[in-house]
Every structure is written in C-alpha cells, then in structure tokens.
Amino acid sequence: MFSPENLMAAFDRVTDYWSPRVIGQVNDQLLKVAKLKGEFVWHAHEGEDELFYIVKGALRMEFEDHTVQLREGDILTVPKGVRHFPVADEECWVMLIEPASTKHTGEVVTDRTRSLQDQLS
Amino acid sequence: MFSPENLMAAFDRVTDYWSPRVIGQVNDQLLKVAKLKGEFVWHAHEGEDELFYIVKGALRMEFEDHTVQLREGDILTVPKGVRHFPVADEECWVMLIEPASTKHTGEVVTDRTRSLQDQLS
Secondary structure, three states, X not given: OOOOEXXXXXXXXXXXXXXXXXXXXXXXXXXXXXXXXXXXXXXXXXXXXXXXXXEEOOEEEEEOOOEEEEOOOXXXXXXXXXXXXXXXXXXXXXXXXXXXXXXXXXXXXXXXXXOHHHHXX | OOOOEEHHHHHHOOOOEOOOEEEEEEOOEEEEEEEEEEEOOOEOOOOOOEEEEEEEOOEEEEEOOOEEEEOOOEXXXXXXXXXXXXXXXXXXXXXXXXXXXXXXXXXXXXXXXXXXXXXXX
C-alpha cells in the first residue's frame, strides 16, 4: 500500500526556521519542506543543483553578481557550485529538491547547519 | 542571470490533457506540469521513480492490488517498475518529477504517448 504525503500537513509540522524536513524521495533526490525567515548564510553546494519552489510568501535569492526575487509559485534551480544567499524579509514556505548528498550549508558549517539526520527526524 | 519559472504561468500554457511540459531541471531530474482528465493507460517505468504532486483537483492512482486517492496538496512517488493507471474524474493539475530517461507510457506505446521532444516543445 502506497500512502501519499500532504504538503500542507508537512508544513504544519515544521516549527523551526531554516530547518528542512524530508517529506519524500524520487530516485536519488529528496523532497523537503522548510520555513524561512530572515537571512541565511552564503554557501554553495559543490556537486548538487538545488531547486526552490515558493509555496507561500517571497524569497530574495542573492548571487554574487545579481539578485532574483522569488514570489509565490516561482521555481528556481540554483546550479551546483553557485554561491547563493537566501533572504526572506517575511516568513516564506519553500519546497526543496536536492540529492541526499547535499550539505545544508555547503562547505560552511555554522550553528545553523542541519545534518541529513536532523532533517529526517 | 537566473530567471525563475512560475508554476501557474506554466499551467496556463498547457492546452492538451496528458501531455506533460518540461518547466525545469534539478540534477538529472526534470520538473514537468500536466493537466489530466479521464483515464490514461496502464504502464510502468522500469528504471525510474515518478513523483506526482497534485496542484489542483484530484487524481485516483490505481495499482494492481490497491488504489490511492490523491487530493490537492498530496504527493506520491510511484516506485520504478510498479504498474499504475492514473484516472482523473475531473480536471487535475499535476507537477511531475522524473528523470529525463523516463518514457511517458513506459514500454507501452499508444497514440497518447508523448516523446521527450514533445514535452520540450
């Protein structure tokens, strides 16, 4: 028996900002939900693209040479190796798609870094 | 410069049922949108999982030994090799995530089969 996951129910279970939760898998990619607010940290994922889908709110994605403003319903893939800095002026709900190998804050480790284990618990 | 895709704008461009359109890529997976109505065909993707996210409406996914009713916001991954038969009693909008190698109707080929080239055009 296969059971679906519900996206909104998954967001209801998220209590901390910048702390993704794994809600599904397709092939070698994980599907995650996260609530974002404020600034994150500059980082890159050397070997993995990361897809952002804005479910609610807005997100400003800063790159080294330009900024992309994301609104509800927008989808953006940050290519592997590209440094990015997500900023949510107001609370933003995102769905993420990235491989299991993706490190949350790339090669940067801060007290805000979440391990994959954290994201599964 | 990176540019986002908007999910709702992508659905606005879809005019045919059961005819997925590629709207993004993350690593080796394609992100697609499709509008579904009525019955599709029984098929399996031998080597690829396929993720369904119900953006609007409802979808009944029939398997050989059980049926899963999907509603708005529900997410279900059909594992590789599993025969499935999607039925939408009313119009349903889905986001799909699957590898570029995925054949639309698996090893079954009908007049409803769309090539990857069709899905990119």
